Amino acid sequence: MNIHEYQAKELFKHYGVPTPRGKVAFSVDEAVKNAEELGGNIWVVKAQIHAGGRGLGGGVKLARSLDEVKTWTSKILGMQLVTHQTGPEGKLVQKVYIEEGADIKKEYYLGIVLDRAKEMPVMMASTEGGMEIEEVAKNHPEKIVKVAIDPIIGFQGFHGRNLAFGLGLSGDEMKYFTKFASALYKVYIDKDVDMIEINPLIKNGKGEFLALDGKVGFDDNALYRHPSIEKMRDLSEEHPTEIEAKASNLSYVKLDGNVGCMVNGAGLAMATMDIIKHEGGQPANFLDVGGGANPQTVAKGFEIILKDQNVKAIFVNIFGGIVRCDRVANGILEATKITQVNVPVIVRLDGTNAIEAAEILRNANIPNIISADNLVDGAKKAVALANK
Amino acid sequence: MSILVNKDTKVIVQGFTGKEGTFHASQCLDYGTKIVGGVTPGKGGTEYLNQPVFNTVYEAVNKTGATVSMIFVPPAFVADAVMEAADAGIELAVIITEGAPVRDMGLAKAYATKKNMMTIGPNCPGIITAEECKIGIMPGFIFKKGRIGLISKSGTLTYESANQIVQEGFGISTAVGIGGDPIIGLSYKQLLQMFQDDSETDGIVMIGEIGGDLEIQAAEFIKNNITKPVVAFIAGQTAPKGKRMGHAGAIISGSAGTAEEKMNALSSAGVKVVVSPADIGKAVREIMSK
Numbered sequence: 001m002n003i004h005e006y007q008a009k010e011l012f013k014h015y016g017v018p019t020p021r022g023k024v025a026f027s028v029d030e031a032v033k034n035a036e037e038l039g040g041n042i043w044v045v046k047a048q049i050h051a052g053g054r055g056l057g058g059g060v061k062l063a064r065s066l067d068e069v070k071t072w073t074s075k076i077l078g079m080q081l082v083t084h085q086t087g088p089e090g091k092l093v094q095k096v097y098i099e100e101g102a103d104i105k106k107e108y109y110l111g112i113v114l115d116r117a118k119e120m121p122v123m124m125a126s127t128e129g130g131m132e133i134e135e136v137a138k139n140h141p142e143k144i145v146k147v148a149i150d151p152i153i154g155f156q157g158f159h160g161r162n163l164a165f166g167l168g169l170s171g172d173e174m175k176y177f178t179k180f181a182s183a184l185y186k187v188y189i190d191k192d193v194d195m196i197e198i199n200p201l202i203k204n205g206k207g208e209f210l211a212l213d214g215k216v217g218f219d220d221n222a223l224y225r226h227p228s229i230e231k232m233r234d235l236s237e238e239h240p241t242e243i244e245a246k247a248s249n250l251s252y253v254k255l256d257g258n259v260g261c262m263v264n265g266a267g268l269a270m271a272t273m274d275i276i277k278h279e280g281g282q283p284a285n286f287l288d289v290g291g292g293a294n295p296q297t298v299a300k301g302f303e304i305i306l307k308d309q310n311v312k313a314i315f316v317n318i319f320g321g322i323v324r325c326d327r328v329a330n331g332i333l334e335a336t337k338i339t340q341v342n343v344p345v346i347v348r349l350d351g352t353n354a355i356e357a358a359e360i361l362r363n364a365n366i367p368n369i370i371s372a373d374n375l376v377d378g379a380k381k382a383v384a385l386a387n388k
Numbered sequence: 389m390s391i392l393v394n395k396d397t398k399v400i401v402q403g404f405t406g407k408e409g410t411f412h413a414s415q416c417l418d419y420g421t422k423i424v425g426g427v428t429p430g431k432g433g434t435e436y437l438n439q440p441v442f443n444t445v446y447e448a449v450n451k452t453g454a455t456v457s458m459i460f461v462p463p464a465f466v467a468d469a470v471m472e473a474a475d476a477g478i479e480l481a482v483i484i485t486e487g488a489p490v491r492d493m494g495l496a497k498a499y500a501t502k503k504n505m506m507t508i509g510p511n512c513p514g515i516i517t518a519e520e521c522k523i524g525i526m527p528g529f530i531f532k533k534g535r536i537g538l539i540s541k542s543g544t545l546t547y548e549s550a551n552q553i554v555q556e557g558f559g560i561s562t563a564v565g566i567g568g569d570p571i572i573g574l575s576y577k578q579l580l581q582m583f584q585d586d587s588e589t590d591g592i593v594m595i596g597e598i599g600g601d602l603e604i605q606a607a608e609f610i611k612n613n614i615t616k617p618v619v620a621f622i623a624g625q626t627a628p629k630g631k632r633m634g635h636a637g638a639i640i641s642g643s644a645g646t647a648e649e650k651m652n653a654l655s656s657a658g659v660k661v662v663v664s665p666a667d668i669g670k671a672v673r674e675i676m677s678k
Contacts, residue, residue, distance in 0.1 A: 085630070116600045119494055119571050151494055192491050220632075221463060222489035253631050266568065267542020267597055270623035270633055271665035274647075277626045278664045286633050319544045319551070321527030322415065350551060352527060375548070375666040 001218045003232045004048045006097045008214030011191070017183045019211045022099030024048065031073040032066055034098040041065070042101030045072040047093040050237045052132075052215070053083035059093065062101070069098065094236060102212060107200035108167060109133055110181065112188045114195075115148055121188060122148045123155075123181060125163045129200035155185035173207040180209040191229055192222030241307050248300045250289055257282025259386045260305035260314035260343075262298070264289055264323075272317045275375060281383030284311045295334035302339040315382035316347045317375070325349040325357035333364050344385040346370045348378035390562045391537065391582040391589070392480060392506075393456060395520040400448045400478075401426040402469045403460035403485075405436050412460065412484070412525050413437060419522040424452040445476035455479040458514065458523050466510060467492035474503035482523045483509035483573070493571045500573070507573030513543040513565035524565065534559015536672060537583035539576055540595035541568045545623060545665070549595055552669025558676065561589040568597060576606035584614050591617045591676050593668060594659075598624035598633065599645045607653035617675035618659045621668055622647040 003011075006024040013019060021038055025031035035043045047059030054060050059081045061072040073096055082090035107129025115122040126144045128136045136143055145166030147159045160178025164170075169177050180201075188196055197215040204210065223230050235243055245252030251266065255273070259281045263269035266288045273283035285305060289297050298316075305311055318328050328349055336345075345368055349357040361371045370385075372378030393399075399416070403409040404426020414437055417423050425440045425448050432443030442448040445457065457478045461469045466485045473481045474496075481500065488510045500507050508515055514524015518533040530547050532554045540546040546565050553560065564579055566572050576594055583589045592614070596603040603622060610618055625647040627633050655661045662671045 114490060114494075114570055116570050116602070117605065119497055150498075151491070152498060189491065192489055194490070219490045221487045222491065224464065225489075251633075253628070253633060255626070255628065263544075265542060265544025266633060267540070267545035267595065267623050268548055268665075270542075270597060270627060271545055271548070271621070273626040274623060275664050275666060283626055286627070319547050321530065321544070321547050322525070351530065351547065376664070379666075 001220055001223060001229070001233055002050045002237070003216055003218075003229075004050065004095075004234065005046065005214050006048055006095075007232045008216040009211065011187060011216065012184075012211055012214060015183050015187045015190075017180060017187060017211060018209065019214070020100050020102045022097050024095055024097050025073065026095050028070055028073045028077065031096055031098050032070050035063070035066055035069040038098065038100050040100050043069055044099045044101060045069060045076060046097040046099060047076050047079070047081050048095045048097055049081055049086070049091040049093055050234070051081075051083045051085040051091060053085055054081065057081050057083040057090075059083070091237075102202060102210060103204040104202045104212075105205055106203045107212075108203065109136070109199045110184065110201045111197040111199070112185065112193070112195070118148045120148050120150050121185075122146050123159065123163060123185065125167055127167055129202070133197070133199065149185065151189070154189070155182050173203065176208050191226055192219045193217070194219045241304055245287070245304050248297070250287060250297065250301060250304065252304055253286040254308060255283050255285050256310070257284045258310045258312045259382050260284045260287075260308070260311040262287050262289055262301045262305060262314060262316045264318050268317065268319060272315065272379075275379040276315065276383060279376070279379045279383045281379070281386060284308055295331040295338065298331050299335035299338035302335055302341050306339070306341065306343070311343060312388075313344045313346060313382050313386035314341070315378055316345060317378060318349050320349060320351035320354070320357070322352075324352045326353040326360055329357035329360040332369070333360070333366070336366065336369070341368065344368045344370055346372050346378050346382040346385065348372040348375060350374070390517040390520065391579070391586050392562065392564070393515055393517050393521045393523060395420065396422065397456055397521050398422050398424045398452060398454040399456045399458055399523055400424060400445070400452060400454040401458045401460065402445065402473065403462075404428050404441060405431055406460055408484070409460035410437070413458070415528070416458070416522050416524075419528040421521050421523060424454050445472045445478065449476045449478065456523060457481045459483045459485060461485060463487040463489070467496040470496040470507065471499045474500045474505040478505055480506045480508070481573075482514050483507060484512065484514055484525055485509070486511040488569070490570050493569065497571055497573065508564060509567040509569075509573060511569045512567030512572075513546055515562065515564045516560075517562045518560045526563070526565070530554065531563055532559040535561055535588060535590040537561050537579075537586065537589040537592045538563035538595075539579045539592065540565050541597050542595060542623060545595050548665065549593055549621070549668045552666075553593065553672050556669040556673045558672055561586065568599075570600065575602050577609045580606060580609060580614050580618075584616055589616065591619070591672060593619045593672060596620065596622045596650055598622070598627050598647050601644065603650040604653045607650070607657040607659065610654070610659060611657040617678065619668060619671040619675055620651075620654045620659045620661050621665055622650045622654075622661070623665070625663070
């Protein structure tokens with residue numbers, strides 16, 4: 001789960017990670033009021049959406065008067081902000097963050113992610129603030145300093161010093177940086193964070209460090225023990241069908257093709273998308289209905305897939321192991337009574353009692369339910385029928 | 389031979405009397421797995437599925453001599469269960485539980501390593517040595533005995549692959565579902581080495597997916613250490629960037645973790661990489677007839 005910049009900064013404040021002062025606003029009036037309360041004579045108006053590259057897309061503007069705060073906020077609120085991460089349709093901006101102008105002496109990058117090979121968090125810092133870290137890693141790997149932090153000992157002074165010296169810092173600046181990094185690691189561990197990125201991290205004239213931006217994603221498996229984080233979820237940032245699927249314990253991701261897929265198991269679901277592509281088609285979605293594949297989940301699966309108007313055929317690919325295929329076949333027939341399905345449904349059932357299952361589907365004599373002999377046959381039929 | 393487990397392996401079940409534990413432990417017993425007891429704190433001293441129930445793993449190990457634990461406890465308590473197993477001297481923990489927090493698994497894995505306990509999973513179908521010992525949730529009958537070793541991140545794709553291999557007239561020595569979470573136990577490298585050393589395995593199939601770089605490391609390892617023929621399939625060639633595809637670890641971040649990158653690395657290591665998941669069985673026939 002991801003949160004907005006303003007929420008990340010609230011979290012940072014709570015942990016003593018310094019940030020410039022700021023307040024979120026949902027209307028132009030509120031934005032101006034926030035700017036007044038913050039005081040000073042320079043503010044930044046920042047669109048709050050879950051995507052990077054907001055500045056380049058016109059979603060971050062500097063205001064030198066309250067009038068400018070008003071002007072920029074009215075332009076940004078309600079716009080479809082397009083960045084390299086939103087896709088061409090962009091994202092609707094529903095809130096802005098009004099932040100005091102910061103004294104920027106130098107920009108850095110600081111992030112924490114899990115290093116899967118080392119099986120521990122790794123903190124990364126770079127002098128190339130404001131750049132995409134993937135780009136820096138590709139073109140100037142020498143400009144990235146990393147320390148792996150063994151969770152058994154936690155963040156120690158030497159971790160901070162290694163990063164600070166790597167960035168060319170010394171004296172008080174090194175101390176300020178280490179304190180900042182240590183507080184940030186505490187956020188990462190305490191809140192079961194999956195990824196934190198501060199880009200840019202800024203150094204001001206006094207040599208202090210502040211998070212000018214904040215991107216935080218959490219481990220979904222651990223949300224149950226962080227109700228305060230769960231409350232930060234912004235459902236308007238998620239695809240409505242994906243939310244609905246999740247509520248029914250189905251794992252769904254919308255894609256752009258026209259062949260709907262319903263599969264048991266995440267790996268086989270991905271492989272099903274791959275074989276559709278391989279046979280010349282385009283998958284419309286990823287959908288894992290889980291091990292059970294009972295009539296209710298299959299019916300819900302059909303309902304979710306058919307919300308996508310592009311879907312012209314559905315490929316049901318179930319490998320029945322402990323769940324027998326004959327039961328799945330009956331479940332599919334049952335499901336078509338619960339959810340109206342008016343596109344061809346190609347069904348490939350393999351595993352326990354696959355032959356009986358094919359028999360059940362044939363005998364049902366429903367014209368738009370087509371039985372497939374194997375994986376390739378199913379994919380070919382689904383692609384052909386979707387493109388008809 | 390085979391790897392890790394066989395007909396003599398003594399297994400206990402943590403989370404024995406829960407719904408999942410009960411169902412799958414019965415299935416394993418039916419398959420012939422030597423389940424010698426289970427652990428459910430508070431139910432020690434009773435019998436369940438004709439096996440003794442213990443309060444602690446220590447007691448279970450002392451009384452039964454079990455070396456392997458199959459773990460079904462709920463996600464919030466799974467790290468505790470894994471660490472208890474490690475502390476009690478279990479040699480291999482097979483963690484079936486899905487949805488374990490990553491931070492918990494990081495700690496549990498570090499402790500298991502310190503105690504020399506191997507782990508498989510979490511969020512995996514388990515391990516099966518065909519026609520001898522099934523420790524997990526896979527449909528046993530698909531895995532006909534043979535001489536192909538199977539390593540896979542995914543459950544149903546493991547069954548799919550085993551089924552194709554059997555249909556081509558081959559069979560399975562041992563199949564291991566390593567799970568698709570960000571932190572997992574035994575991985576390709578260690579298992580490849582075990583299959584390389586196993587006199588009952590002639591060829592290896594590895595099924596990977598997008599996310600992380602375990603498959604890349606495996607490619608490097610195969611190049612230098614594995615002489616037996618290997619077939620690979622990587623799921624998620626059509627997955628979009630930045631989206632989690634079911635498994636917690638299946639996400640492409642930046643340019644890293646793509647299927648293409650993994651397929652290229654494996655190909656250049658001499659692995660027979662198939663593009664279509666329907667060609668796994670055929671590829672096994674090809675490598676085995678060389």
